[in-house]
Amino acid sequence: MQTRVAAFTRAVVYDRAGLGRSAPDSAGRTLDRMADDLNDLLDGLEPSSGFVQVGHSAGGP
Known part of the structure; x- marks a missing residue:
C-alpha cells in the first residue's frame, strides 16, 4: 500500500x-x-497541509 500511495504523495510508515x-x-x-x-x-x-492517517487493529479482544 505504501508504494502505491507514495506514487502520488508523501507516504510515511512507522513501527510502534x-x-x-x-x-x-x-x-x-x-x-x-x-x-x-x-x-x-x-x-x-x-506536515504542511494536513495528513491522512491509516491504521489497522493492534489485536486483542
Missing part, C-alpha cells in the same frame, strides 16, 4: 516501539504512550 524495525521500549506500553509516540512523530514531520 518493539515491533518491526523499531527498538524495544524499556517502559510498559500503554495506549497513552503509543498515542504520545505517534504525536511526537507527527510533530517531527511538521
Whole structure:
C-alpha cells in the first residue's frame, strides 16, 4: 500500500516501539504512550497541509 500511495504523495510508515524495525521500549506500553509516540512523530514531520492517517487493529479482544 505504501508504494502505491507514495506514487502520488508523501507516504510515511512507522513501527510502534518493539515491533518491526523499531527498538524495544524499556517502559510498559500503554495506549497513552503509543498515542504520545505517534504525536511526537507527527510533530517531527511538521506536515504542511494536513495528513491522512491509516491504521489497522493492534489485536486483542
